[in-house]
Amino acid sequence: MQRPFTFINCAMSLDGKISTKQRHQVKISGHDDFMRMDSLRSGSDAIMVGIGTVLADDPSLTVKSKILRDERVEKGFEETPVRIIVDSLARTPLTSDIFKKGQGQIIIATSRSAPSFRVQALQEKATIITAGEKKVDLQKLALKLHDMGIKRLMVEGGATLNWGLISKDLVDEIYTFIGNMVIGGTGAPTPVDGAGFNQDELKSFRLESAEIMDAGIVLRWSAERK
Ligand SMILES: NC(=O)C1=CN([C@@H]2O[C@H](COP(=O)(O)OP(=O)(O)OC[C@H]3O[C@@H](n4cnc5c(N)ncnc54)[C@H](O)[C@@H]3O)[C@@H](O)[C@H]2O)C=CC1
Numbered sequence: 001m002q003r004p005f006t007f008i009n010c011a012m013s014l015d016g017k018i019s020t021k022q023r024h025q026v027k028i029s030g031h032d033d034f035m036r037m038d039s040l041r042s043g044s045d046a047i048m049v050g051i052g053t054v055l056a057d058d059p060s061l062t063v064k065s066k067i068l069r070d071e072r073v074e075k076g077f078e079e080t081p082v083r084i085i086v087d088s089l090a091r092t093p094l095t096s097d098i099f100k101k102g103q104g105q106i107i108i109a110t111s112r113s114a115p116s117f118r119v120q121a122l123q124e125k126a127t128i129i130t131a132g133e134k135k136v137d138l139q140k141l142a143l144k145l146h147d148m149g150i151k152r153l154m155v156e157g158g159a160t161l162n163w164g165l166i167s168k169d170l171v172d173e174i175y176t177f178i179g180n181m182v183i184g185g186t187g188a189p190t191p192v193d194g195a196g197f198n199q200d201e202l203k204s205f206r207l208e209s210a211e212i213m214d215a216g217i218v219l220r221w222s223a224e225r226k
């Protein structure tokens with residue numbers, strides 16, 4: 001299957017949470033880790049998030065460094081990589097920051113269950129890709145994105161989308177920044193939530209590097225294929 005090279009970047013607390021139990025955003029990364037993330041964004045054809053992250057954090061997903069934006073333009077790319085929201089029911093608010101900041105293509109991936117009036121409203125602002133019946137079929141979406149020229153895809157969560165991609169073997173690398181705070185809370189999201197694997201189904205990743213950064217550490221993992 002021809003699909004983009006796909007990597008997840010996430011930041012978690014030392015107890016393995018990516019936001020509070022109320023899904024409030026926490027500044028886990030420090031300055032250097034945000035710069036590392038910005039550089040990963042800049043080097044990607046597209047950045048993907050789930051609708052849960054849009055509703056919780058309202059990210060813009062733009063490249064923040066002007067130097068990196070200028071470098072992209074010099075190489076003939078848009079300042080902002082393509083931004084993709086995985087949004088089965090087309091719930092993306094029309095007032096989202098993603099529509100206000102940055103430029104370039106925005107893709108909303110929906111399923112056939114999305115109400116047509118919502119899809120029509122979003123069509124004014126984004127390219128709509130329909131894949132799957134009840135929820136977005138991530139394998140089909142990956143194929144379509146590859147056909148559209150997206151060869152390097154950065155995924156910025158959240159917990160449910162990460163599970164959807166990893167459980168379908170669609171992830172090649174994971175960057176995990178581990179920060180120095182404890183968030184706690186039984187219901188607080190972790191880097192990968194969803195249904196979870198059974199004991200005999202676990203996916204393995206190989207540790208490629210570990211670097212002390214800010215008040216924490218960043219790990220790079222690559223998928224071990226069976
Ligand atoms: N610290 C960090 O690095 C980050 C933390 N976050 C946190 O993650 C939380 C949001 O995570 P979630 O609520 O889990 O939402 P999410 O961002 O993972 O979006 C999940 C939604 O994606 C949609 N989806 C459609 N098709 C899917 C499929 N086949 N598989 C999986 N999902 C599919 C569904 O509507 C699902 O509800 C927020 O609290 C946010 O702050 C988000 C990004 C980065």
Ligand SMILES: Nc1nc(O)c(N)c(N[C@@H]2O[C@H](COP(=O)(O)O)[C@@H](O)[C@H]2O)n1
Binds near residue numbers: 010011027061062
């Ligand atoms: N890498 C990272 N470190 C943290 O400490 C975070 N809180 C997050 N959160 C995610 O970062 C994105 C913000 O994007 P914009 O600055 O609005 O472009 C968004 O995806 C958050 O969920 N990430």
